[in-house]
Amino acid sequence: MSENTEPQTAEVLTEVQGNVLVITLNRPEAKNAATQNMAQTMARILDDFDANDDLFVAVITGAGKTFCAGMDLKGFLRGERPSIDGRGFLSLTEAPPKKPLIAAVEGYALAGGFETMLACDLVVAADTAKFGTPEVKRGLVAAAGGVTVLPQRTHRAIAMEMALTGNMYDAEFGQKHGFVNTVVEDGSALDGALELAQTIAANGPLAVKVSKQVIVESQDWTNDEVWQKQAPLIADVFESEDAKEGSRAFAEKRAPQWTGR
Structure with missing residues (x-):
């Protein structure tokens, strides 16, 4: 049985399925672009996840068939940052949970959204998913993991290409170059991630x-x-x-x- 633990109007939703916590970024009208409020909410969610002995694995996904398009630029122009000191983008990129975290990616995982995905341990992506670090196109640097974590997850040349061009890449490219574990049919990323999560949760x-x-x-x-x-x-x-x-x-x-x- 599922248990909703966040109000349905929240920018981040949680749901418990057995020993698995499902975290949903919930700003579909803005392609789940991350806000300061979302980062603060994620800090509490991730702390609770690590502290709860009944939860073994977490899955993070996005509402509206998009994972996360990165930082909310309107908030950035107001002086807001979707990060917490010492914890990083969405309170995740610098301080991932101690337990396994799986990304279920539909649609776009760009900029901070891509780096949020890189902070996860495993990635299940729809075959229509798109990845990229377009920060350079906005005069910014992919500082939440794009220029540090990505080179550890793939070849140096691939990380350099992605960071310097700012171009988008598909799920097949991600799997070929090591930052996507499994590619599934469009619309089934969460199902695939939950299946993987349950396999892990069955272990000690x-x-x-x-x-x-x-x-x-x-x-x-x-x-x-x-x-x-x-x-x-x-x-x-x-x-x-x-x-x-x-x-x-x-x-x-x-x-x-x-x-x-």
């Missing part, structure tokens, strides 16, 4: 969380540090109640009952 939440942590943090580790820094994180998982439950469930041929401990 502590093991999933630590797996993400090691993948993210090890990018900054030297070869000599990898095993030493991984060891205490992995040890906590192997000593957990969930590890014992996983083994028991396998032996008893039943679905495990995870506690996250």
Whole structure:
């Protein structure tokens, strides 16, 4: 059963489906362009998500068949920024949640919207989706991840092309160059993302969380540090109640009952 936890008039909506939180950017009339209010709302939503032991995975999508067209430029001209100090664009790009986050992309994911997508761990995109960092066309720089995170997600030459031309690219291009995981039919990105989320949510939440942590943090580790820094994180998982439950469930041929401990 779904549970709505945000007023339907809000610029960001949330819905719980089992152990999965669905976050919907909800300014379809403006192609979900991000506002300061949306960033403040997202900060609370993401904090609550990480703190809620009953939620294992989150999916972020956009209303009206558009993911997010970037920053609300009218708000920018009024001196507003859709970001929070230390957290980044939509309170996400500099401080992603500790749990897995999946982007379900229909339509446009441009500028800050594209960088919001890059802050997610996995991306499911409709075959009609369009991606780009058009900031240079407006005299700006893709500073929310377009010139820093994108080179880590794809080849340097591709990141350079996207950042310097400001052109748009399709979902096939995104999958070919590593920043899109799965391409699905138009209109089915959220369904595809939810299917992926449920697959992840069926696994041990502590093991999933630590797996993400090691993948993210090890990018900054030297070869000599990898095993030493991984060891205490992995040890906590192997000593957990969930590890014992996983083994028991396998032996008893039943679905495990995870506690996250």
